[in-house]
Amino acid sequence: MPELPEVETVKRGLNKLIVGKTITNISFDWPKSFPNSQDDIASFAYGAKVINVRRRAKVLMIDLSTKYTFVIHLKMTGQLVYVGAQKNKNTTKNRFGAGHPNDSLIGQLPDKSTRVITTFNDGSVLYFNDQRKFGWMKFMPTAEVKTLPFFVKVGPEPLEDTFSADLLNKRLLKRPNTTIKAALLDQSVLAGIGNIYADESLFGANIHPASTVKKVPKKHINKLHKEIIDVLNLSIQKGGSTDKNYVNAEGKKGSYITFAKVFRKEGKPCINNCGNIIIKTKVAGRGTHICIQCQKKYV
DNA sequence: CACTTGACCTGTCCGC
């Protein structure tokens, strides 16, 4: 589920909501979601203050004053939802944002998907929910985070200034013989792109997702570079994509999906008015949305 | 080594 724009949105929300708060209790009962021992938590989290919330690729990090960090991956269906003390005392009443009755997927928490409950000194609560249990949290010294295998190999951040078209080209050529979609989804090539934004950016760049990386002309890689940045920025502006489960730190949906040009648009006319219908097929083992008229296949 | 496929889980939707 959450890709870079969704995780970035959660990060920004949490930075507004939990920085400065002190952790008083954490409860959890699914070791694959959160493998740490209660002893670790009690020693280094209870009484600790939240200093900062960071993001790298699709991973969130919550840094504590004890120089310990929660490292969190939401995978497909993870959610981090903050509920203020006042709201938490109520039940489901007033849990839907004023004037937006349908912008939330969250009912009363905790629910059956809740894996970890973090309580703060003011009575507010952060829920880690994850229906499919693919997501995880790890609690470790802040200094050790960068030694995690994922962080050692992960590629550059596409929204940093140093991300140039030449850099994209160089990174993609780490996987010269695979499909360009598989390369974009490979987090060691580039950080943060998932299935939605791979399809959207490849459509914008007129590249068929099954094109072989090394066969795609540099001119089109340049276009892809621009599309990646534009698509990610637009999605962040819209609060990310909510297809099924994703909500931000306040439990609210993102609206990017209504701006998507191909993702989940199978059977609909291509937005370029080329006369073709968007089809859904499978590339790199993933559902893939394409206009075969507008997206050229380089093989 | 490079690349692809299956596994991890639960829930939902679709066809019979």
Added chain:
DNA sequence: TGCGGACAGGTCAAGT
């Protein structure tokens, strides 16, 4: 309505 199977936004291990 019930049931089986396919599928869902991510990543790693195992397989080719």
